[in-house]
Amino acid sequence: MPSQDRVAIVTGAARGLGAATAQELSRQGAKVVISDIDGLLAEGVAAEIRQSGRDALALRVDVSKITELDALVKTTVDHFGRLDILVNNAAICPRIPIDDMTEEKFDQIVDINLKSVFFLSRAAGNAMKAGKWGRIVNVSSVGGRTGGIYASTIYAATKAGVMSMTKAFARHFAPHGITVTCVAPGSVDTRLMSDLSPESLRGTIEGVPLKRLADPLEIARVIAFLASDGSSYMTGAIVDVNGGALMP
Numbered sequence: 001m002p003s004q005d006r007v008a009i010v011t012g013a014a015r016g017l018g019a020a021t022a023q024e025l026s027r028q029g030a031k032v033v034i035s036d037i038d039g040l041l042a043e044g045v046a047a048e049i050r051q052s053g054r055d056a057l058a059l060r061v062d063v064s065k066i067t068e069l070d071a072l073v074k075t076t077v078d079h080f081g082r083l084d085i086l087v088n089n090a091a092i093c094p095r096i097p098i099d100d101m102t103e104e105k106f107d108q109i110v111d112i113n114l115k116s117v118f119f120l121s122r123a124a125g126n127a128m129k130a131g132k133w134g135r136i137v138n139v140s141s142v143g144g145r146t147g148g149i150y151a152s153t154i155y156a157a158t159k160a161g162v163m164s165m166t167k168a169f170a171r172h173f174a175p176h177g178i179t180v181t182c183v184a185p186g187s188v189d190t191r192l193m194s195d196l197s198p199e200s201l202r203g204t205i206e207g208v209p210l211k212r213l214a215d216p217l218e219i220a221r222v223i224a225f226l227a228s229d230g231s232s233y234m235t236g237a238i239v240d241v242n243g244g245a246l247m248p
């Protein structure tokens with residue numbers, strides 16, 4: 001199918017890596033659903049895309065609510081007639097030392113970062129079956145491999161979970177022409193990094209052979225490739241995009 005007919009959902013697309021990914025998929029011809037818990041900011045991204053003459057729809061969605069995930073898929077298919085691409089990008093990374101973690105915070109991080117990936121991948125993949133073609137791209141993190149360095153134990157555990165789920169869903173949907181892959185970014189210049197202390201940030205950059213943070217577009221371009229026809233023989237793969245910070 002020509003890429004201009006493809007329909008994509010990106011979660012957490014109101015800013016940062018999600019916004020860059022939505023813009024990149026749109027530039028490559030897809031109609032994009034900009035979903036985020038911040039509906040106003042999401043509308044801003046969609047408006048920017050529409051100003052360039054391309055199609056986009058903003059939807060306020062809290063990915064930790066399963067009913068909202070089902071509604072996201074239904075509204076997308078009702079509006080655009082199909083669904084071909086899902087990017088599971090939304091996540092939070094509160095910096096909480098192990099001794100200060102509460103059950104409430106633990107559950108919130110797991111619900112947003114991991115539970116959402118399971119339920120949205122299932123709903124979206126089932127909708128993609130109609131077209132016998134689909135791409136699910138999960139956004140994990142280098143933290144999923146290291147265990148999280150700066151007070152991000154549960155975040156890192158959810159990101160390891162995302163890597164594992166990528167493989168299970170890859171097997172599950174393979175018979176339907178749907179591939180499931182994952183990017184594991186290193187440190188990206190977004191709001192998520194902004195609460196690191198200057199020393200931690202310096203230490204992070206010091207550990208990157210390329211000696212800088214990633215621009216969100218440098219990750220978005222890899223996601224867009226995984227969401228394209230070009231990645232047709234990749235499924236269950238974890239792609240590290242980290243400036244050399246970790247070479248597993």
Ligand SMILES: NC(=O)c1ccc[n+]([C@@H]2O[C@H](COP(=O)([O-])OP(=O)(O)OC[C@H]3O[C@@H](n4cnc5c(N)ncnc54)[C@H](O)[C@@H]3O)[C@@H](O)[C@H]2O)c1
Nearest residue numbers: 012015016017037062063089090091141187188190191192
């Ligand atoms: N920035 C980094 O250094 C880095 C590194 C590795 C991986 N990542 C991953 O990249 C992805 C994007 O992060 P980012 O750096 O752009 O962060 P960000 O904080 O700038 O953006 C996250 C987006 O998710 C949205 N969001 C938060 N909770 C939500 C919810 N319950 N429902 C729907 N949307 C919600 C936010 O409103 C925001 O728009 C995340 O999966 C993150 O784990 C980021």
